[in-house]
Amino acid sequence: MLPKIKTINRSGKSGLGTDLSIRLENKDYEIISIENDLGSSETNTVIVYKPVESKSDFVLSQLIYGALLSAYDDKQSQQSEITTYVGSDLENAVQ
Numbered sequence: 001m002l003p004k005i006k007t008i009n010r011s012g013k014s015g016l017g018t019d020l021s022i023r024l025e026n027k028d029y030e031i032i033s034i035e036n037d038l039g040s041s042e043t044n045t046v047i048v049y050k051p052v053e054s055k056s057d058f059v060l061s062q063l064i065y066g067a068l069l070s071a072y073d074d075k076q077s078q079q080s081e082i083t084t085y086v087g088s089d090l091e092n093a094v095q
Contacts, residue, residue: 003049003056006080007034011088012041020064020086027063032080042087048072049082060084065093 005024009017014036021031045067047060060082061067067084 002029003060003081004030004032005060006032006083007086008037008083009035009086010037010040010042011086011091013088013091016088016090017086020084020090024060024063029060042085043089044068045087045090046070046085047082048085065090 005021007017007021007024011017017034017036021034025031045064046069047064047067048070050073051071058069061069064084067090
């Protein structure tokens, strides 16, 4: 079973988080939420994952054009196993 993913668009580009989420859903990932952080304009896409999920995160990173990986164990977050912060580096890749 693939991990649940929360997508946060920090690219400053409208719709980029949704475009990525659709791509991931087409690969059978479960997207539990899509959010926009309108105050951000990040360049790099970063996948933040719980350390126990590390094997599937490397696969996800390759699927998202080599997105950066960051391990973080947030015991408070029970919903998502992975949070993907979408940067503007995906602008031409997912459209």
